[in-house]
Amino acid sequence: MTKKERALKVCELLKIDYPDAVCQLNAETPFQLLVATRLSAQCTDARVNLVTPDLFKKYPTENELAEAQIEDVERLIHSCGFYHGKARDLVGMAKAVRDTYNGVLPDSIEELTKLPGVGRKTANLIMGDVYKKPAVVADTHLIRITNLLGLVNSKDPKKVELELKKILPPEESNDFCHRVVLHGRAVCIARRPKCDVCNLKEACKSYKK
Numbered sequence: 001m002t003k004k005e006r007a008l009k010v011c012e013l014l015k016i017d018y019p020d021a022v023c024q025l026n027a028e029t030p031f032q033l034l035v036a037t038r039l040s041a042q043c044t045d046a047r048v049n050l051v052t053p054d055l056f057k058k059y060p061t062e063n064e065l066a067e068a069q070i071e072d073v074e075r076l077i078h079s080c081g082f083y084h085g086k087a088r089d090l091v092g093m094a095k096a097v098r099d100t101y102n103g104v105l106p107d108s109i110e111e112l113t114k115l116p117g118v119g120r121k122t123a124n125l126i127m128g129d130v131y132k133k134p135a136v137v138a139d140t141h142l143i144r145i146t147n148l149l150g151l152v153n154s155k156d157p158k159k160v161e162l163e164l165k166k167i168l169p170p171e172e173s174n175d176f177c178h179r180v181v182l183h184g185r186a187v188c189i190a191r192r193p194k195c196d197v198c199n200l201k202e203a204c205k206s207y208k209k
Helices: 003-017 030-039 045-058 062-066 070-080 083-099 120-129 140-149 157-167 170-186
Strands: none
Touching: 003 157, 003 170, 030 045, 030 083, 030 120, 045 070, 062 083, 070 083, 120 157, 120 170, 140 157, 140 170, 157 170
């Protein structure tokens, strides 16, 4: 089985268990999704979803957040961890979106990664979920599970992203990433994988070993 064939098989198997491939971060606008994604670094989506209602109530758009006091943002996002850097980035990205991009998120990886605190993972999420362009969000679940499956052979996020873009059908890549995250939380758990009930085992190199 080639990597492309394996990738196609995994795509189809994931659809069975996770027909609804959606981002787990709650957001009402593209900018709010950008904020939530930045907060999710080294933090669970569940925790971010507890924090963002108060944050978005006070700072619903880039206009309000650009004028926020960093100390106040730190207070609101404290429980997400790394709050000093995250607060600084959130205010900085709000100013950039407002002043440089006229309130519209950029629609390319190159421009998105010019925003404070925005790396390729966040940029790919925006490209896929907001602009519906083929993208690969190389988070920890995706890196771990695609290595186990034998689709990639790297722990470097950018290398994993680029390798997967070569073998995944473009129209499947966004949903594939969301489904892998769901699978990583429900079945292929890092320290206690439930291989006996995993429907990907027929296409999993690690399991066959």
